[in-house]
Amino acid sequence: MDQRKQTRTVTVANHAGLHARAALLIAKLAREHDVALAVVKDSQAAEASSMIQMLSLGAKQGDELVLEASGPRAEEALSALERLFAEKFYEEDEDAESRG
Amino acid sequence: MHKFEGIAVSPGVAVGEALVMGNEGFRIPRRFVTRDSVEYELDRLDKAIKDSSAEIARSRDAVLKEMGEKYAAIFEAHLQMLQDTRFRSDLEEMIAQRHYSPEYAVSRKVRECAQIFQKVQSRNLGDIFDIEKQLLRKLLGRRREELSKLRSPVLILAHNLTPSETAHLDRRFVRGFATEVGGPGSHTAIVAAGMAIPAVVGTGTFLTEVSGGDLVIIDGDKGLVILRPDEETIAHYRHEAKEHRHLAARLEMLRDLPAETSDGVRIELLGNIEFPYEVDDCVARGADGVGLYRTEFLYLGQEKEPDEEDHFQAYLRVIQTMGDRPVTIRTFDLGADKVPHLPEPEDERNPALGQRSIRLSLRNLPMFRKQLRAILRASVQGDVRIMFPLVSTLLELRQAKMILTDVMEDLTEHKIPFNAKVPVGMMVEVPSVVMMIDHFVEEVDFLSIGTNDLIQYTLAVDRNNKEVVWLYNASEPAVLKLIDVTIRSAARRAVPVNLCGQMSGSPTYTMLLLGMGLRQLGVPPSVIPEIKKICRSVTIDQCEEVARHALTLEHARDVTSYLRGELKKRVPELGP
Numbered sequence: 001m002d003q004r005k006q007t008r009t010v011t012v013a014n015h016a017g018l019h020a021r022a023a024l025l026i027a028k029l030a031r032e033h034d035v036a037l038a039v040v041k042d043s044q045a046a047e048a049s050s051m052i053q054m055l056s057l058g059a060k061q062g063d064e065l066v067l068e069a070s071g072p073r074a075e076e077a078l079s080a081l082e083r084l085f086a087e088k089f090y091e092e093d094e095d096a097e098s099r100g
Numbered sequence: 101m102h103k104f105e106g107i108a109v110s111p112g113v114a115v116g117e118a119l120v121m122g123n124e125g126f127r128i129p130r131r132f133v134t135r136d137s138v139e140y141e142l143d144r145l146d147k148a149i150k151d152s153s154a155e156i157a158r159s160r161d162a163v164l165k166e167m168g169e170k171y172a173a174i175f176e177a178h179l180q181m182l183q184d185t186r187f188r189s190d191l192e193e194m195i196a197q198r199h200y201s202p203e204y205a206v207s208r209k210v211r212e213c214a215q216i217f218q219k220v221q222s223r224n225l226g227d228i229f230d231i232e233k234q235l236l237r238k239l240l241g242r243r244r245e246e247l248s249k250l251r252s253p254v255l256i257l258a259h260n261l262t263p264s265e266t267a268h269l270d271r272r273f274v275r276g277f278a279t280e281v282g283g284p285g286s287h288t289a290i291v292a293a294g295m296a297i298p299a300v301v302g303t304g305t306f307l308t309e310v311s312g313g314d315l316v317i318i319d320g321d322k323g324l325v326i327l328r329p330d331e332e333t334i335a336h337y338r339h340e341a342k343e344h345r346h347l348a349a350r351l352e353m354l355r356d357l358p359a360e361t362s363d364g365v366r367i368e369l370l371g372n373i374e375f376p377y378e379v380d381d382c383v384a385r386g387a388d389g390v391g392l393y394r395t396e397f398l399y400l401g402q403e404k405e406p407d408e409e410d411h412f413q414a415y416l417r418v419i420q421t422m423g424d425r426p427v428t429i430r431t432f433d434l435g436a437d438k439v440p441h442l443p444e445p446e447d448e449r450n451p452a453l454g455q456r457s458i459r460l461s462l463r464n465l466p467m468f469r470k471q472l473r474a475i476l477r478a479s480v481q482g483d484v485r486i487m488f489p490l491v492s493t494l495l496e497l498r499q500a501k502m503i504l505t506d507v508m509e510d511l512t513e514h515k516i517p518f519n520a521k522v523p524v525g526m527m528v529e530v531p532s533v534v535m536m537i538d539h540f541v542e543e544v545d546f547l548s549i550g551t552n553d554l555i556q557y558t559l560a561v562d563r564n565n566k567e568v569v570w571l572y573n574a575s576e577p578a579v580l581k582l583i584d585v586t587i588r589s590a591a592r593r594a595v596p597v598n599l600c601g602q603m604s605g606s607p608t609y610t611m612l613l614l615g616m617g618l619r620q621l622g623v624p625p626s627v628i629p630e631i632k633k634i635c636r637s638v639t640i641d642q643c644e645e646v647a648r649h650a651l652t653l654e655h656a657r658d659v660t661s662y663l664r665g666e667l668k669k670r671v672p673e674l675g676p
Contacts, residue, residue, distance in 0.1 A: 019223050021173045024176055050184050052213055055217060057220065058221060
């Protein structure tokens, strides 16, 4: 579905990086918008639907990622994802809890 | 084939099947399945994934209700990993094409993922191992084998081995140990030496490369762990094993001969033991006594504190087996975290320097008194001696002796027999003791130099920290001088002194120790034949010359190479 593939670049802002919980939220957003989503770090791509692939990226705070979405609602999905990343996956108090 | 280098802490070579200790020590029963059973095995995998998923989903829902979304997310993540289509298709391919058993396939695939997670330093590394555990639990069902119920020989591979874990291994089937962390003097080293099986520690990460059931070689002479060795390597090691057995047989012939130097000076070789059953090994090897009976096993991995009778029976077993030969019982030498009934310590950031051993005993008098009572009661059954560990000040020693006197008075009042003249000694393992040794020798009946800890405290080095473990070296001149000072001070007061660290079981140091004046060595029973051979091959004059020269050297490595050279000269078959 390359015709309708859209991309957006985001930065991992939260302290814990792209861990399991973050991956879950990303996958959920992709499902809700009915898009096929790939997350690319450097040259490595991971399907959002595969938790293991996502975790294998090992994306850390500060890393830049390219999001590639395909489907009719690709634009919408990417905007929502951008917000998700900006909100640091809604991780509150992360400095306190991520100690250790 | 994959080779890993670590620290050789117990000699010998073992070739065999790996048992990889996960959090629960699962063992993979078989690696391959027949072509006919592939369908059946694929079904088993399918069922295991379905059952695990259902269980995780249930947990997730329960946690969601009770604790909220954030905690339920962990279960959701596990579920997603379990349902990952790529993961599953890889597993199916391994079973269908390569005929792996589902257990072996899961183990391999998880290791593969773990390697990647490790490389990227994912904090979800533990989760992938949890998935493995869950799937294996489903696949193995009731056939899950515990470490205490082994049925065939295995080599144990783990991240680390704690005293509690090794306390309950079925020792008949364990042939070797390899751990990712640890150093000389680590628990793994001590247990392996006690069992006379090879061990290599501090290899760094290798568990992600191996699955239970893989063929593995542990080379405790060169400090190598070899995973899935090729034919050539296997042949080489089988040959080495044969050579080893021949040497052992030759040494065995010395069993009934005394450990006497060629100029007629008798050396007492005492066995160090951790468990009562090891006393049989002491007798079999012709030990002159038990120089160190470590009593920690009574507490480890148990749910409640041992009572006086538990202590007494454990001591009795060893004392009766040794007959009239001396048995030195050391009081409790661990921290509170190992004792079942004590609260977890709050501030133990530095356990080696913390509330443990005699310090703990002095703060927990009921526990201490219980042990002392049992030792005293046992003291009428043989030649029993009491030893206090980790003493650092005179005050501590005097307090401990006071408690002992008090317990004696108590026993007298109740007309319970004990040896009122029981010899009381202590470990020399803290440098402060050596500085005050002239005072200490006035107050003890004997001393035991514990070089394992003495080296650590003198050089300020954590023997389990692989970054600095290179500093941990018995050949360090500072350590040798401390030993020398201690021996001289004890000699002036005619106080018997022995050395019971790993150093004394190492052939490299025997001549040095004899030359410095030691006439008693506490060693793991398995090395008694070797040490005896060295004693019988040298004269005290030769040893004194070796000691004299060694004490002038400035670098540990010069000391080691000098000592090795001397050993090779006198006892070529035991040299490096």
